[in-house]
Amino acid sequence: MKRASTLAARIGTRIALSLLVVWILATVISLLVLMRELNASYDKTLQETAQRLLPLAISDYQLHQVGILELRPDLSLLQNFDLGLTHRILSDQPEYLLYQLRDWQGKVLLRSHNAPMSPMLSNITPGFSSLEHFRLYTASTVDGRYHIQVAESVKHRYGALVDSLILFLLVFLLALPVSVLLVYTAVKGQLVPISRFTSAIAQRHGQNLKPIDPMNLPDDFLEVQQATNDLLERLRSALNSEREFAANAAHELRTPLAVASVQLQRLRQELGGGTEQSQRLVSVAESLQRLTRLVDKLLQLARAESAGLYSGTPTSVAVVARMIARELDPGNERIELLMEQTPELQLDPDALAVILSNLIENGLKYAPSASPVIVRAGSDATVHVENLAPNLDADSLEGLQQRFARGPERNKPGTGLGLAIVSAFCQQLGINLQLKLVGSGRGQRLCVSLDFAAVKPEPSPALPSPRSV
């Protein structure tokens, strides 16, 4: 038998099996009781029949002895007297009943036509005896001269029992499936809140850590629900504090960098160009810039984990893209935004900003100088970032993907980290990220596609409508 896997099926199977066992036991016991009762009642009838037959048989025998019965067969009591049972027994040729009238020596004096010539039982002690195929009762006259032995076929007797057994089985066969069905339905009905609870848990993920609403659960599951909600709450607060930490870290790290940078700029203004000191300051400024970029990227990477925790209003791709374009390309010289049908996404604007800014930054850095970086938003929740990439081949594209799939490459600051960050965010948010090359030669373009289809707004936390079972 295939192992039942759902709770309803398991409970249903167990109850059905128990029901089967109980039913079989009950049937066997009732049959045994019935058999006893039937035996007793048949025995009583047999005894009565024997006792009634005895005087009639003796009378017939005596008439036969004096030869009258041959002359006047109508005098036979056994043949004529309507004595209820006797009549039925004799005139209807009841094959299951046979008798022998015997004298005190055991000799057979008279017998029914279906009884054997020889004695059915050697002794003639009054009472019941059981033969192989018959149940036999011996009745005797008080003086002990005559004995009658009436035998009833066991087959006949048990025929009634078999009938009863068949009846029991029929009821059983009819009632068992019905009761199994009732049990299954009842169990399944009772399990509806639990399966709703299960699917509510299944809906929880990085982007949805809302506590699970009470849903009429049985008491045993309330604890599980409480524990689950506590766990979700702890996870959410852990992610939140991670987020807060990153935000504070950003402020704390950027402020001293800003102080250093501004002081350095003042120093350079005061020194003017051309001196050896001002040359040194240039390299300090460059280091500072690199440090700033590195801090930025590391902070972004640190945020990937908690990026999914967003429950605010939908984010407009166009608004975010415009802000980033303005920051990365203040002169509006290279970034082209094609945002005719911009999707609104249930997505953290900061996460979207990190993804887009890294992709656009890479485009600006690696595309031939002054060639545009095109950001195209489709209405079908896709965003493409395209730029010329004449030197990239399909193999290195493969390598690029593998590289960021493995994780950040820190020996190439900026690039490896940038794609690693994008990849981490996309993974966390369920965004499908694809890189492909379009065109060939000098016109070959790298097209990075973001498919946000999986980031569609969460189905409302309302419970799925209860299905009828």
Added chain:
Amino acid sequence: MRILLVEDEAALASALAEHLELQGMAVDSFDQLKHASAALRTTEYDLVLLDLQLPDGDAVPWLKQHRQSQLKTPVIILTARDQISDRIAGLDAGADDYVIKPYDLDEVSARILAVTRRQAGLATNEVQCGDLSVDLQRRHLALKGERVELTAREWSILETLIKRPGHVVSKEQIEDRLYAFGHEVESNTVEVYISRLRKKLGREQIATVRGLGYRLDVEAR
């Protein structure tokens, strides 16, 4: 121009103030929101430079509140918060622009000028190049006030030129632009489109710089 600087990092505030004063601006520097509020009540400023995280609170609600009580002075946010949601919140609260720390001092003064000019209702998306007036956002081009229709490729090329008016743009740069939009580029494509543009805009608008490229030959205002 009188500027109110609200910044709690003393070294940052002093360097920025010095720089702006060198540009001929008068700077009042405060390190707390309540002092800034007091200053706004008593003095007419042309612009506010506002740090977001100050010892006596978050500047976003502070700004929102002042905007609600009819503060008209333009505000530029200077923030060390790197998240775009913070910038959006700042703009929503009524800031006119934002600069992210660490910033370039020249960038800050350029933003100040841009914001105050915009406040005066001067700046638009339109670029004026002699007789040409171009709205890059709406893709609208007029020559001496008359509308000129361009094809997508012609737009691509004009945009490249108009973004660097007076500068030479190489043929390769123009080709890259066409390529980037997925157009096919033959060896003489650029020449063909340049000559079409000249027909529409007038021969003298686009100059050929032999061996280097092309130049939109009008001073942008």
